[in-house]
């Protein structure tokens with residue numbers, strides 16, 4: 001359970017905050033989708049949830065423990081996995097090596113398990129040849145699927161995605177959303193997706209919209 | 219999959235960039251290495267200069283004392299007499315056996331009159347030059363006899379002012395002989411050849427005749443002498459024993475010049491020779507002017523090499539630092555991925571350092587292959603330049619006193635000393651300066667590696683400031 005308490009944030013002027021006193025909670029086993037106008041502050045919220053930045057005011061708790069106590073690097077290493085709109089993979093190595101790197105850096109239980117990684121990649125439609133190709137040679141959809149497999153295999157319980165389907169066509173987007181649902185429903189992770197695509201938003205178990213500087217949970 | 223492995227993957231994937239970096243780093247290291255090589259070469263050349271500079275120690279009459287004696291004697295009798303002090307040849311030989319002495323040359327002079335032949339006369343010629351040349355008494359002959367241990371060791375022959383054109387040199391084995399080397403003009407005007415005999419008459423009251431045998435003919439470069447009234451063609455070289463017998467000081471000598479094995483031993487040797495000669499009538503003075511003059515170009519080369527090493531190292535650090543800062547900027551997203559995985563920034567900097575370290579090793583190999591060549595070229599070029607400037611300054615400085623010799627200071631003796639220093643400078647410089655040995659020693663390689671490490675460490679430090687200041691959110695989430 002990831003909980004946001006009394007979060008207030010502003011850039012520049014304190015009297016013009018992006019939002020004030022936000023309270024939100026994200027349970028395991030669920031897909032959360034967040035929609036909102038461009039520039040409303042969705043990415044900013046994700047950066048707090050991912051431990052990449054700190055809000056001006058308020059706290060975030062993981063299973064009751066303050067993020068400040070867990071430590072940002074430690075939190076990113078063991079608790080959270082991030083899928084971005086693009087540039088998810090290190091361009092100078094293969095998809096397989098990208099995932100092995102992640103497993104090694106995070107100290108995952110699956111560290112060094114090449115065959116296991118290859119099998120998992122095969123399940124999302126990436127065969128061994130593609131897995132051993134340079135990551136940049138894969139299509140956008142393939143790269144996103146590699147990033148999701150990476151999120152699956154590291155030990156993190158929270159998966160955060162910022163516009164993961166933003167650069168994909170409908171078919172690929174659907175495939176990605178299915179995988180996220182699998183992460184939540186089969187692997188009991190909290191999946192939090194920011195999207196501007198209403199079709200993607202509708203696939204979430206819980207839909208949150210950011211309107212007029214307020215988060216509204218549907 | 220640690221950061222070392224990532225570094226290797228990065229380098230092999232970005233082949234073009236790695237190659238470029240390798241070239242830049244090699245260029246920097248080649249310059250650093252050339253600097254180090256020149257530094258070392260100059261250092262070892264300096265050491266060899268110390269050995270071969272030909273620093274001399276001369277034992278000659280203490281002029282102050284001589285003149286003081288002359289003054290006191292003139293108060294008693296009307297005509298002042300001057301006696302050149304002498305020292306026994308045994309003492310001279312004993313000092314010559316010192317281990318720090320390479321060789322020595324005894325010089326004795328006497329003045330006689332030509333008997334069986336005619337002297338060569340200069341247009342401006344006039345008699346007189348009394349006490350400077352003759353040494354004994356007021357009466358002076360028209361032929362001056364320069365007795366030496368060996369003409370080869372004599373300054374005018376070393377400086378090539380005088381040159382043997384036929385026959386042979388006067389050698390140490392000519393001691394106690396009547397063998398002479400005469401000037402070419404004197405020989406031709408009197409139809410004299412090698413093997414001929416000539417006769418001279420002493421200027422003392424007895425007017426003894428001495429028969430001499432011509433064993434060599436030399437050519438004097440300058441036909442007009444700086445000494446008024448004495449044409450250089452009228453100088454006859456003999457063994458040092460002959461003038462002594464003419465002046466009645468057989469077994470003794472008035473001047474000797476010791477040339478040292480090692481210029482570094484100058485002070486100690488001077489002291490030893492002083493105690494062997496053990497006479498207040500003599501001054502024992504060393505002349506390391508030539509050594510200092512040889513040393514100067516070495517020092518210049520050395521300081522230039524120091525500057526090269528530092529300049530290149532600083533410039534290299536700046537260039538590499540800038541390149542790395544720029545590459546870090548283009549690698550922001552990649553660094554962001556690692557940061558989002560929870561990789562520590564230390565490891566990210568470690569990866570950067572490892573990449574550069576691998577390139578450094580490659581660049582070291584290239585630099586070692588090229589540096590020897592470049593260092594050799596640059597070093598010898600530099601040295602050649604330094605050498606010519608040093609020789610011209612030497613030539614200039616010795617031009618100075620030529621105008622009015624023998625009139626001030628200590629007269630002839632001083633003049634001889636100046637000539638001596640010039641002579642040994644040019645001969646020693648030929649020996650020492652041309653052999654700048656530019657080879658790469660293990661310590662040079664260590665030094666190069668150390669410098670290289672410092673350069674990349676500094677470059678990485680500078681660029682890691684930008685990594686450490688990178689806000690993770692800005693890397694990825696912000697467009």
Ligand SMILES: Nc1ncnc2c1ncn2[C@@H]1O[C@H](COP(=O)(O)OP(=O)(O)O)[C@@H](O)[C@H]1O
Pocket residue numbers: 011012018036037038039040041042043044045696
């Ligand atoms: N680092 C920053 N410094 C200043 N302003 C920022 C920064 N990041 C975002 N903003 C501003 O905050 C607002 C919200 O940005 P963001 O969270 O990216 O919105 P969204 O993802 O909903 O489009 C925007 O107006 C943006 O210009």
Ligand SMILES: [Mg+2]
Pocket residue numbers: 042043044
């Ligand atoms: Mg956004």
